[in-house]
Amino acid sequence: MSSQSTPTSPSPTPSPETPRSPPSSGAPFLRITEIFHSIQGESTWAGLPCTFVRLTGCPLRCAWCDTEYSFHGGERQSLDEIEARVDDLSGGPRTPAPLVEITGGEPLIHRGAFELARRLADRGYRVLVETSGSEDIAPLDPRVHVIMDLKCPGSGEVARNRWENLDALDHLDEVKFVIADQADWEWTAEVIRTRGLDRRIADGTLRALLISPVWGAAGPDPEDVARWILESGLPVRMQTQLHKHIWGAEKKGV
Structure with a gap:
């Protein structure tokens, strides 16, 4: 697919059932599906201890989604409560590997997610944010490591890709492509070439391009x-979901 045929879409409006946090006030709240401590399973950070904050709600419905349980429900928690739980599970930001990932669902539909990322970074955590890229990432704190899951055609959500987000990525950030079949791979290879992502790996303005089979x-x-x-010669990194190798595909909180 050429760069002209990869459509630029506006940020989608979440469906009515998608919860949003209330506007920021002294102590904003977020809706939380789970907070847990585990092994980071995907990205260049795979294998490291990591505390995950999974927010509730997502406007996308990817065909292969493995976290549908995060679409609804959740518990309303203040940022102070979330930080305290992260501290309890991780041992705090002064531990040798203070890694925290904010994920979902789609975390960036919540305005408070941007504030949570900033607050955790202020306290010394290394903060990862995994996002579909359907929401504007530009307001994220520059210390955040973005893992952007660009949607391939096999997901059924390729029209949700917000292509201008690629311009907001920097040397800390990674782009992930979840591959359902060879057609997805061919689309991915074309996007990498036409969008110049391979050149950005070479010049160090992008951390990694991740290829993840469904x-x-x-x-x-x-x-x-x-x-x-x-066969492609592209500077991409193949990965599998390490946590599923360890605990299986059905277990939550890992």
């Missing part, structure tokens, strides 16, 4: 994905 029988054979990558 897990299990619904996805491609990992050997095929490895072959496509090797």
Whole structure:
């Protein structure tokens, strides 16, 4: 697909059932699905201890989504409560590896997520934000490491990609492509080339390009994905979901 045929879409409006945090006031609140301590399973940070803050709600409905339980429900918590729980689970920002990931759902539909990321960074945490890229990432604190999950056609949500977000990424940030089949791979390779993402890896203005096969029988054979990558010559990193290798695909809170 050419760069002209990868459509630029405005940020989608969340569906009515998607919860939003109230406007920022002294202590904004967020709706939380879960907060847990585990091994980071995807990205260049995979394998490291990490505390995850999973926010509730997402306007996308990806065909292969593995966190549908985060679409609804959740518990309303203040930023102070969230920070205290992160401290309890991680040991605090002075631990040797104070890694925190804000995820979802789609965390950036919540205005308070930007404030939470800033506050955690202020306290010394290394903060990752995993986002679909359907929301504007520009307001994120520059210390945040963005992991942007650009949607391939097989997700059913390719029209939600907010292409201008690519321009807001920097040397701390990563782009992930979840590959459902060879057509997704071919689309991904074309996007990388036409959008100049391979050149950004070479010049150090982007941290990594991640290729993640859809897990299990619904996805491609990992050997095929490895072959496509090797034949392409592109500077991409193949990954699988480490946490699923450890605990299986169904367990939550890992």
